Every structure is written in C-alpha cells, then in structure tokens.
Amino acid sequence: MLKIIIKKEFLSSVRDVRLQVSAAILLSLMITAVLVGKEGQRQIQKQREAAQSAMYDQWLNQGNKHPHSAAHFGQFAFKPKPILSFLDVGLDHYTGVSVFLEAHKQNEVLFSGAQDSNGMTRFGELTGALIFQLLLPLLIIFLAFNTFTKEREEGTLKMIHAQGLSMRTLLMGKVWGIYLMVLLLFIPIIFLAYLLLDRQSSSLDTEVTVKFLSLTGLYSLYFLLFVMMAVLISGFSKNSGFSLLTLLGIWIVACIILPKATTNFAGKLYPTPSQFEFRQAIKEKVKNGIDGHNPSDARLATLKQQVLDEYGVSTVEELPVNWGGIAMQAGEEYTDDVYDQEFSKIEQIFKQQNRLSEWMGFIDPYLAIRHLSMGLAGTDFNHHVLFARKAENYRRAFVKKMNKDMELNHKPGVAYADYNADKDMWAQVEPFEYHLPDTVSILRDQWRGMAALAFWLIILLIISVKYSNRISGL
Amino acid sequence: MKKLLHIFQFEWMALRRSNTLKILLLVTLGAGIYGIYFGKFEIDKQNTRITHVQQHEIQQFDSLLHWATLDTTLVRNKEKFERALSPVGVGWNKHFTYYLANDPSPLAGLCLGQRDLFPSYYGFDVSSLHKQIYVGELANPMKLLTGNFDLSYVYVFLLPLLIVALFYNLYAAEKEGGTLLLLQSQPVPLFFTLASRGFLRFAVVIVLATLLLILAFLLQGISFTSHMGLFMQWLLLIYGYCFLWALIMAGIVWLRKSAALSAMMGLGVWLILTLITPAMLNLFVLADQPLPKRSEVIHSIRALNDRNWKSPKSFVFDQFYPEHPQYKQGDTTDFHKWYYASFTLLDNQAKTLNEQFEEQVVASNKLLNQWQWLAPAAAVHERLSSMAQTDRNSHLAFLQKVESFHQGLKDVYYPRIFANEAFDYDDLQELRSRLNL
Numbered sequence: 001m002l003k004i005i006i007k008k009e010f011l012s013s014v015r016d017v018r019l020q021v022s023a024a025i026l027l028s029l030m031i032t033a034v035l036v037g038k039e040g041q042r043q044i045q046k047q048r049e050a051a052q053s054a055m056y057d058q059w060l061n062q063g064n065k066h067p068h069s070a071a072h073f074g075q076f077a078f079k080p081k082p083i084l085s086f087l088d089v090g091l092d093h094y095t096g097v098s099v100f101l102e103a104h105k106q107n108e109v110l111f112s113g114a115q116d117s118n119g120m121t122r123f124g125e126l127t128g129a130l131i132f133q134l135l136l137p138l139l140i141i142f143l144a145f146n147t148f149t150k151e152r153e154e155g156t157l158k159m160i161h162a163q164g165l166s167m168r169t170l171l172m173g174k175v176w177g178i179y180l181m182v183l184l185l186f187i188p189i190i191f192l193a194y195l196l197l198d199r200q201s202s203s204l205d206t207e208v209t210v211k212f213l214s215l216t217g218l219y220s221l222y223f224l225l226f227v228m229m230a231v232l233i234s235g236f237s238k239n240s241g242f243s244l245l246t247l248l249g250i251w252i253v254a255c256i257i258l259p260k261a262t263t264n265f266a267g268k269l270y271p272t273p274s275q276f277e278f279r280q281a282i283k284e285k286v287k288n289g290i291d292g293h294n295p296s297d298a299r300l301a302t303l304k305q306q307v308l309d310e311y312g313v314s315t316v317e318e319l320p321v322n323w324g325g326i327a328m329q330a331g332e333e334y335t336d337d338v339y340d341q342e343f344s345k346i347e348q349i350f351k352q353q354n355r356l357s358e359w360m361g362f363i364d365p366y367l368a369i370r371h372l373s374m375g376l377a378g379t380d381f382n383h384h385v386l387f388a389r390k391a392e393n394y395r396r397a398f399v400k401k402m403n404k405d406m407e408l409n410h411k412p413g414v415a416y417a418d419y420n421a422d423k424d425m426w427a428q429v430e431p432f433e434y435h436l437p438d439t440v441s442i443l444r445d446q447w448r449g450m451a452a453l454a455f456w457l458i459i460l461l462i463i464s465v466k467y468s469n470r471i472s473g474l
Numbered sequence: 475m476k477k478l479l480h481i482f483q484f485e486w487m488a489l490r491r492s493n494t495l496k497i498l499l500l501v502t503l504g505a506g507i508y509g510i511y512f513g514k515f516e517i518d519k520q521n522t523r524i525t526h527v528q529q530h531e532i533q534q535f536d537s538l539l540h541w542a543t544l545d546t547t548l549v550r551n552k553e554k555f556e557r558a559l560s561p562v563g564v565g566w567n568k569h570f571t572y573y574l575a576n577d578p579s580p581l582a583g584l585c586l587g588q589r590d591l592f593p594s595y596y597g598f599d600v601s602s603l604h605k606q607i608y609v610g611e612l613a614n615p616m617k618l619l620t621g622n623f624d625l626s627y628v629y630v631f632l633l634p635l636l637i638v639a640l641f642y643n644l645y646a647a648e649k650e651g652g653t654l655l656l657l658q659s660q661p662v663p664l665f666f667t668l669a670s671r672g673f674l675r676f677a678v679v680i681v682l683a684t685l686l687l688i689l690a691f692l693l694q695g696i697s698f699t700s701h702m703g704l705f706m707q708w709l710l711l712i713y714g715y716c717f718l719w720a721l722i723m724a725g726i727v728w729l730r731k732s733a734a735l736s737a738m739m740g741l742g743v744w745l746i747l748t749l750i751t752p753a754m755l756n757l758f759v760l761a762d763q764p765l766p767k768r769s770e771v772i773h774s775i776r777a778l779n780d781r782n783w784k785s786p787k788s789f790v791f792d793q794f795y796p797e798h799p800q801y802k803q804g805d806t807t808d809f810h811k812w813y814y815a816s817f818t819l820l821d822n823q824a825k826t827l828n829e830q831f832e833e834q835v836v837a838s839n840k841l842l843n844q845w846q847w848l849a850p851a852a853a854v855h856e857r858l859s860s861m862a863q864t865d866r867n868s869h870l871a872f873l874q875k876v877e878s879f880h881q882g883l884k885d886v887y888y889p890r891i892f893a894n895e896a897f898d899y900d901d902l903q904e905l906r907s908r909l910n911l
Contacts, residue, residue: 018735022742029750033757040761054773063784073780076772094591094615097768108610111768114618115591118839118866119856122588122621123752123849125760130753135745142738241643241650244734245494248741252635257505260627263620264512274523275593275611276530350614357616381616 001165002173009177013143023185026131026139030189033126034086038196041086048078048097056431064420066410067402068328074102075398077391077432079109082378083208087193087215088129090379093121099388101395103402104332106339109388128193129373132186132219133366134255137226140182141247144230146240147174148471153239161473168468171235175464179227186223190216205378205436214439215376221453222369228460235471254364262360262367266353273349278342285338296331303330317412325407332399347385354381361452368452375446378436382445390434398429477662481670489678495640499682502636506628506686507693513583513624514694520594524575527595528909531573535906538570542899559896561600561887562810568599569887572909574879576872579863580701583694584687584708585626585855587864590618596876600887602817603880604775604824607873625690626858629712630851631748633683634719638740640675641723644668646733668727676720683712707861715854748851755849759841771827778823782816790816801892814891818884825877832870882908 013019055076062073078098085092096109114121124130151157160170197208205211230247237243287296307326308314316323354371361368374380410419443450489495541558544551563569575595582589590613598606621627645668648654658664687708691698698705726739782790788806794815795802805811846853859865886905890897 018738032754036757036761040757043761051773058773058777062780065784069783073776091615091619094618096610098772100772110608110610112591112610112615114588115866116768116835118842119588119859120752120756120842120846120849120852123749123756123852123855126750126753126757130749134749138741138745146734241733244737248737256631260620260623261508263617264623267614267617268515271519272612272614274526275609276523276527276595276597278612280530346612350616353614354616381614384615 002169002176005170005173006177006180009147009174010180013178013181019139019143022139022142026135027185027189029126029135030128030131030185031192033128033131034189034193034196037086037089037125037127038193041081041083042198045081045083048080051098052076052078052432059429060423060426062426064422066416066419067405067421067425068103068325068416070421070426071103071399071402074100075395075429075432076100077387077394077434079384079387080204080434082383082436083197083205084211084215084377085379086196087127088373088377088379089125089127090129090374090377091381091384092379093125095381095384099391101391101398103328103399104335106336106343106392106395109384109391128189129370129377132222133369133373136182136186136223137255137366138251139185140178140223140226141230141244141251143178143181144174144227145234145244145247147178147231148234149237149240149243152472157473166469167235167471167473168465171231171464171468171471174231175224175227178231179224182223182227183220186220204434207436207439210439211376211378211442214443215373218369218372218376218450218453221457222365225365225453225456225460228464232460232463232468235468255366258360258364259357259367259370262357262364263353266356269356270349270352272353273346278346282335282338282342285342286335296334299334300327300330303327319412322407322410322412325403325405325410329400329403329407332396332403336396350381355448358446358448358452361449362455365453365456368449368456372446372449372453375442375449376439382442383436386437387434391432394432401429477666478670481662481667482674485671485674489674498636498639499678502628502632502682503686505623505632506625506682507689509623509625509628510584510686510690510693512622513586513690516586516590516622516624517578517583517694520578520589524577524595527573527597528575531571532909535570535902535909539899539902539906542897542902556896558902559898561890561895561897562814563599564810564813568601570905571597571599572879572883573597574876576869579868580696581704581708581862582864583696584624584690585858585862585864586622586624587626587859587862588866588869589864590622592869598876598880600880600883601814602820602824603877604821604828607876625686626855626862628686629683629715629858630855633679633712633716634744634748634851635741636682637676637679637716637719637723638737638744640679641672641720641727642736642740643733644672644675644723644727645730646727646736649730650733672720672724672727676716679716679720680713683716684709687712704861708858711854711857711861715850718850747849751849752852755842755845755852759838759845762841768831771824771831774827775820775824779816779820782819787812790819793819798888801888803892805892808894811892814888879908 055078059070059073059075062070065073076098079095081092093113095112097111097113099109100107148157151160161167194212197212229250233246233250234240234243237246303326304316304323307319307323308316311319311321313319357367358371361371371380375382405421405425406419409421538558541551541554544555546552546555557563557567557569561569573595576592578589578594590611593609593611596607596609643650645654648657657667660667687705690696691701691705722743723740726736726743729736729739731739790812791806798818801815846856856865860867883905886901889895890901
C-alpha cells in the first residue's frame with residue numbers, strides 16, 4: 001500500500017507543469033552555481049598559490065643582509081581557497097586573504113573581498129549552499145503544501161479513509177513520495193559536483209571526499225525535515241490557502257528574518273571591543289607587564305643579569321653571544337604571550353556570538369545547516385582562526401630562527417651592517433603550508449548543529465508516528 | 475467618484491477587520507522599529523569609539539604640551555622634554571599618533587551600508603601613511619556576512635513581501651470565496667473595483683513606509699528641518715520602489731490564477747529580484763572580471779622599501795630632493811632625513827599603485843552597475859546607502875581626507891626635520907589646533 005502512495009505522490013508531482021517549470025529553473029540555477037562557482041574557486045586558488053610561491057621566491061632572493069633585517073623584510077601567508085568552497089563560500093568574502101609576517105608584530109589577516117567591491121556583494125553569491133539552504137526548502141513547500149488539503153478539498157481523502165487506510169501510512173507515503181522527488185533534483189547536482197572535486201590537489205585537504213559525503217548526507221537530512229514539516233502542516237490544515245500561508249510564513253521567518261536578527265542580537269549580547277582598545281591593551285601590557293607590575297625595562301634588566309650570570313661575565317661586551325639577539329627574542333616572546341591572551345579574548349567573544357546562532361539551530365534548522373555547511377566547506381570562522389594561528393606560528397618560528405642566528409653568529413663588536421646572512425640561511429625557512437583540519441575535528445566542533453538537526457528529526461518523527469492518526473480524514 | 479469612495483469605505487472596513495492584515499502590519503512595523511533601534515545602537519557604538527579615541531588623543535597631546543614646558547635642568551625631565559619637541563622619531567618612538575575619524579553622517583543609522591567593513595577612524599603619524607592605514611576594525615565575519623537589520627533592510631526586503639501578501643489574493647479571494655459573480659453583476663466594472671481596492675492597499679503600505687521614516691527621524695534624533703531634502707529623497711525612492719512592487723503584483727493578479735499560485739509567483743519574483751539576480755550578477759561579474767590582486771600592490775611596495783634600506787642613502791635622496799627642492803640643504807648622510815624622505819617615496823609609490831588598483835575595482839564595479847537594473851533591490855539599497863553616506867565611495871572620500879590631513883602634518887614636520895630643528899611651543903600649539911578638525 002505504502003508503495004502505491006509513494007508512487008502516486010511522486011508521479012503527480014512529476015506531472016505537475018508548475019512544478020516542472022520551477023524544478024527546471026532550480027536545476028539550471030544549481031548547474032550554473034556549481035559550474036561557475038567551481039571555475040571561480042579554481043582561479044582564486046591558482047592566484048593565491050602563485051602569490052604564495054612568488055612571495056617565497058622573494059624571500060629566498062632577498063639578497064645578503066642582516067638576519068634581523070630579513071625578519072623585517074618578512075613573509076606573507078596567503079589563505080588557500082578550500083576545495084569545497086565552491087559549494088559554500090561562507091565567510092570567504094569577509095575574512096582577509098593574506099597576512100604580512102614580520103618581526104615584532106602580529107598583523108591582521110587583511111584585504112577582504114567585500115572591502116573592494118560595492119554594496120552588491122552584501123547580497124551574497126549564488127552558490128550551491130544558497131540554493132540548498134533557501135530555495136530547495138521553498139520548492140518543498142510548493143510540492144507539499146496541498147498534498148493533504150487538496151485531497152480534502154476534492155473529497156478523495158474521505159474515500160481513502162473509508163478504504164481503511166491509516167493516516168499514518170498515508171502520511172509516510174506522502175513524505176517518501178515527495179522526498180523522492182526532491183532527491184531526484186538533488187542527486188544529479190551532487191553527482192556533478194562530485195565529478196568536479198579535484199582530488200588530485202589533495203595536499204590542501206586530504207579528506208575532501210569524506211567532507212563532501214558528510215555534506216551531502218546532512219543536506220539530505222535537512223530536506224527530509226522540511227518535507228516532513230510541510231506534509232504535517234498540510235495534514236493539519238483546513239485548506240490549502242492556510243497551509244501555504246503558514247509554510248511561507250515559517251520559511252520567511254526561519255530563512256530570512258531570524259538569521260539576521262540572531263546574529264545582530266548576538267553582537268549586542270557579546271559586544272566586540274574596538275581595534276583601538278585591543279591595540280591599546282596590548283601596548284599597555286607589553287610596556288608594564290601582563291600583571292601591570294613588570295615594566296619592560298625591569299624585565300630586560302632581569303634577563304640581562306641572568307645571561308651575564310650564565311656566562312660568568314660582568315658586561316654585555318664580554319659575552320660570547322650577541323646580547324641584542326637574545327633581548328630581541330625575549331621581547332618577541334613576551335609580546336607573543338600578551339598578544340595570545342588578548343587575541344584569544346576576541347576570539348572567545350566571536351565564538352560566543354556564533355554559538356548563539358548555533359544554539360538557535362534548535363529553533364531554526366536553517367541556522368544549524370548553515371553552520372554545518374560552512375564548517376565542512378572550510379569557510380567558517382573556526383577555519384579562519386586556524387589559518388591565522390598557523391600563520392602566526394610560522395611567523396614566530398622564522399623570526400626566532402633569525403634571532404637565534406643573530407645571537408650565535410653576529411659577534412659582539414661587529415657593526416650591524418657588517419654582519420650579513422645569505423640565501424642558505426633564508427632557505428632554512430621552509431615555505432608556509434596550511435592544511436585544512438580533518439572531518440572528525442570539524443564535526444566535533446559542530447556538534448550543536450548536528451544535535452539540532454537530530455532533535456528536529458526526532459520531534460517530527462514523534463509527531464508523525466503518535467499524532468498522525470489525529471489528522472482528520474474528512 | 476462616489477463609487478470610488480464607496481469601494482474605499484468598504485475595503486477599509488474589510489481591511490480593518492482582517493486579523494491577518496493587522497498581524498502583517500504589526501510585524502512590519504515591529505521589524506521597522508527594531509531596525510531603527512539597531513541602526514541607532516550601531517552608530518552610537520561607532521560614535522562612542524570615536525569619542526573615546528579622540529579623548530585619548532587630546533589627553534596625550536596635552537601631556538606632550540606639558541612636557542614641552544618642563545624644567546630641563548632636572549635630569550628626569552630632559553627625556554620627556556626632548557620627546558615632546560623632537561619631530562624625528564624612529565620605530566615606536568615617533569613624535570605623535572594623530573587620529574582622524576570618519577564621523578557618521580546624520581542618516582547613517584538608517585542605512586549602515588558598508589560602514590561596518592571599514593574602520594571609522596585611522597591613527598597615523600607623519601611617517602609613511604600607507605603602512606599605517608591597512609588596518610581593519612575588529613568584526614565578526616559572521617556578522618558581516620549576515621548583514622545589518624537596519625531600516626533600509628526593512629524597506630528593501632520586507633516591504634515588498636508585505637506588498638506581495640496584501641495583493642496576491644485581490645482577485646483570487648473573490649473567486650475562491652464565491653463573491654466574484656456577485657461582483658461582476660454590479661454596474662461597476664470589475665477592473666475598477668479591483669484597481670481601487672489595490673490602490674487603497676498600496677496607500678496602506680505607503681502610509682506605513684512614511685510612518686517608519688518619520689519614526690526613524692524622531693527616534694534617532696535626526697533634525698527634520700536641516701535634512702528635509704534627504705527625507706524627501708528617501709521617501710520618493712521608497713515610494714517608487716513600492717510602486718514597482720505594486721505593479722509587479724498587479725501583473726500577477728492580472729493573470730487571474732488561484733490564490734496559492736499567485737502567492738507562489740509573488741514570492742518567486744521577490745526571490746528572483748532580491749536574492750537571485752544580485753547573487754547571479756556577483757557570480758558572473760566575479761568570474762568575468764575578478765577583483766584585482768592586492769598582493770601585487772603589497773609586493774611592489776615591499777620591494778621598494780627593501781631597496782631603500784639596502785641601497786646607499788643617496789638612492790633615496792637622489793629621488794627626493796629634485797621633487798622637494800625646498801628641503802634641500804645638501805645633506806646626504808643624515809639618518810633621520812633619509813628615514814623620512816624614504817617614507818615619502820614609499821607613499822608616492824603606494825599612491826600610484828593604489829590608484830591603478832582602484833581603477834580596476836571601478837571597472838569591475840562598473841560592470842556590476844551596468845546590470846544593476848536587473849536587481850532593483852540592490853540598486854535601491856545602494857542608492858539609500860549613498861544618500862546616507864555609508865557606501866564604499868563615502869569611505870574612499872574619507873581616505874582622501876586622511877591623505878590631505880597627513881600631507882598637512884608633513885608640511886609642519888618636514889621643514890623642521892630637514893632644517894635639523896626641534897619644534898617650539900608654538901609649533902605644538904599649531905599641531906594641537908589641528909586635532910579638533
């Protein structure tokens with residue numbers, strides 16, 4: 001019996017001209033989004049790879065100079081464009097692209113795309129994610145809003161009911177029939193995207209296939225939730241008009257209004273300090289010590305005494321090593337600590353802000369899938385922080401290397417301009433490399449979103465199983 | 475005329491009794507008020523930050539002024555005194571960091587536009603400007619992506635939805651409610667009845683839109699008298715935008731489809747015009763004309779900086795003195811002169827490169843603008859944003875101001891630096907007077 005209902009639902013939606021038209025529009029949008037998005041992602045990644053290696057070449061061929069001058073010359077880290085970002089660009093236009101790595105200073109990741117384009121960018125880019133998250137649910141609503149009410153209005157529901165078919169079976173049949181139709185649209189696109197995945201360039205992301213499959217699975221679940229909800233609302237509605245208005249209302253609130261309101265509200269709840277306050281705090285702590293009672297000149301004097309004692313000499317000039325290099329590295333490390341403290345505060349605030357909308361996933365599944373999708377595509381805030389941290393660690397390592405060389409090889413009494421290191425020294429610094437985190441750690445980060453989707457599935461299942469027989473057969 | 479009034483009267487009665495309508499209007503009004511409040515909150519935050527920075531700046535400068543009057547016979551005062559009056563400074567010890575704020579325009583709170591993408595103030599000293607203005611404001615990218623729930627958002631996105639909701643069943647409700655035949659048997663043409671009813675509904679939207687703007691001015695404390703022009707411009711633009719949506723919906727009603735199908739079509743057009751076309755345009759324009767690469771700008775400036783440091787001092791002076799003969803004193807070895815001269819070279823180079831970069835940005839944005847008519851929502855939003863002076867161009871204009879302020883500083887510092895002179899108290903007073911710009 002169930003099979004017959006599924007077949008009926010499926011066939012009647014396939015044969016509906018209006019749905020044929022909207023499905024065709026959606027399908028062509030999806031194909032465009034996937035193909036053009038992939039091309040864009042490929043180009044950008046190529047650009048960044050080229051820039052990254054050009055910058056490393058500059059580093060290698062900077063000529064002979066003092067290692068500290070080389071540390072000032074610095075390096076650049078470019079953020080690679082994740083392979084799956086063609087399905088979900090996420091925050092990519094709003095986070096910076098490159099960071100200058102130099103001595104003494106932690107720079108920000110700068111030059112976001114949004115700053116270089118006009119207001120249109122704020123309207124978003126047509127990607128798979130936009131279509132899957134916003135448009136497909138809308139299509140589901142159009143497919144399902146009158147699945148019960150139409151039969152009710154035309155009197156066929158009574159007949160089915162009279163034949164002794166339980167409402168639960170009918171509901172299940174309708175859910176599966178419509179879901180099949182949705183998958184019929186979704187699977188070819190996913191297959192197309194799958195073919196486009198370049199698994200060759202796997203050095204950036206070794207688990208791209210796993211992430212892609214998880215993404216597919218989660219989206220399939222998301223669609224199922226919408227199908228179940230739409231069919232249920234249709235079942236409990238008196239007429240098609242009411243059912244459609246309710247569903248459209250839910251869609252507008254869940255997909256348009258609530259995401260914006262939540263993020264804006266989170267910004268109010270956990271206010272972000274200004275750049276000025278942030279820099280001021282760092283400056284203050286570097287100058288007066290993290291606890292406020294350890295000024296920089298006192299720190300330096302203590303260190304000096306330690307070094308002098310260690311080598312058993314009484315003045316800096318008698319040291320067999322370069323005091324400037326030691327002092328510089330110590331200053332560097334102290335600044336690093338201060339910076340880490342201050343930066344993790346900011347990071348914490350942003351995470352708190354984002355967590356609010358992750359929790360909101362329990363009310364609005366759109367928010368849940370949005371975070372999950374960005375996470376798996378490698379375009380969310382966590383990935384940005386990870387990149388920034390990787391770049392910062394790289395900076396610390398190479399600056400340390402320069403300071404160490406100065407400490408050991410720049411003999412006291414030799415003028416700054418007279419001690420030069422060469423290409424062999426520069427080549428000891430490996431080029432910057434960044435790999436995306438693995439699937440398990442991403443999903444562990446995103447447990448709220450998954451829990452929210454599971455929560456929705458359970459609630460809808462309970463309603464379907466326990467209350468479906470209350471759907472009026474009249 | 476009498477018929478028209480008659481229709482209005484009954485339509486009004488019907489509207490007043492409709493709970494759906496009340497809810498819709500209340501929701502839109504609520505969203506509008508939230509938007510007004512949110513815009514005010516954001517702008518107040520920016521204003522507080524600006525005041526905070528300016529207070530810090532004035533306080534710092536006043537202590538500089540105080541240091542300049544210290545008794546230098548005492549050893550502990552000597553360092554401060556010299557610090558206050560020395561125009562040359564290296565690394566962290568530069569003379570003074572000046573802050574220039576981009577004060578929000580009066581209407582900025584109605585349309586926050588691109589302001590959240592850019593810092594609302596820059597801090598810089600007399601050394602190379604471009605090295606100091608590549609800073610971002612701390613902002614959660616998630617928030618930037620989601621955008622602001624300000625009044626312009628309500629106008630551009632939510633008002634059309636309200637129009638769709640008010641218009642979609644203008645014809646279908648009569649048909650599905652069984653009153654269509656009754657209506658057609660009246661001596662008044664059906665078109666006339668429907669058109670006048672549509673007109674009344676449109677009037678409701680217009681009244682709501684006007685009310686929201688008046689509320690926005692009142693709640694944000696914007697003066698009507700001094701910004702009447704902007705007020706009228708906003709209203710006219712919004713009226714025009716609403717009219718466009720009413721026309722679209724009239725077209726859909728004209729097709730005489732069922733209520734459900736009309737609602738779907740209305741929402742479909744809404745989706746296409748507010749979401750899909752801007753997104754498609756972005757996709758195609760970015761694929762066709764990718765944004766120029768910042769990396770090339772950074773790359774060549776760094777190369778120049780490196781060359782300045784590696785070459786003998788004459789490398790800088792040989793370029794600097796011919797362009798600035800007023801500073802030429804024949805000195806080609808002084809570190810400070812070389813240091814500051816090299817900043818000017820760096821800035822000149824950066825300026826040329828940035829102009830080239832900006833030209834490319836303009837070209838790619840021009841392509842977007844050419845097709846903007848396909849995305850009326852984006853076009854209206856951009857227009858509202860430019861009226862509120864929160865668009866990208868307003869920020870570029872602010873950067874111009876930063877540049878000329880910086881040039882003004884150089885006009886005070888450089889003569890002293892190149893004459894090997896310290897500041898005197900009057901110089902500091904003069905610099906102090908620049909702070910309250």
